[in-house]
Amino acid sequence: MSLSLRIAVIDDDDEIRLALDDLLSSFSHVVKCYADGSAFLEDQGEFQPDMIVTDYHMPGITGIETIRRLRASGNSTPVILITAFANETARKEAIGVGCLALLKKPFDPNELIRLIEGAAGSCPPHHA
Structure with missing residues (x-):
């Protein structure tokens, strides 16, 4: 993929954050990781992601x-929502808040990349 996006990764699991950071960075995306939603929300003035x-x-x-x-x-x-508990309630909530997708952990990393690439056309490129 030639378009570099700024992607926020929010997950309380250290291993998941590291794996997603490595994966997305390998596709030349600028990644910033957060251990929880509060940390991400507090950083909104500093990091403006193209995707979450x-x-x-x-x-x-x-x-x-x-x-x-x-x-x-x-x-x-x-936003792409990931969860180990992809049930009907989670799907309805994801749709209700306008998520691009709900992926069940463990998910195929290629599926995540396909979703990001598919949505990249609607994301304006950032300017460093």
């Missing part, structure tokens, strides 16, 4: 609540 990949279940502010707060503030950044 967030876990659904996290202590404190969940991925869904993080997205709700973004949407309430007028932020329409595309």
Whole structure:
């Protein structure tokens, strides 16, 4: 992929964050990782992502609540939600907050890359 995106990764699992950082960075994306939704929301003035990949279940502010707060503030950044518990409730909530996709952990890394590449056309490139 030739388009470099700024991607926020939000997950309370250190191994998942590191794996996603490595994967997305290998495709020349600029990645910033957060251990929870609060840390991401507090950093909004500093890092403006083109796309967000967030876990659904996290202590404190969940991925869904993080997205709700973004949407309430007028932020329409595309979001891919990931979860180990992809049930009908999670799917409905993901659709309700306008997520691009809900991926069940463990997911195929190629599927995540395909989703990001597919959405990249709707993401304006950042300018460093």
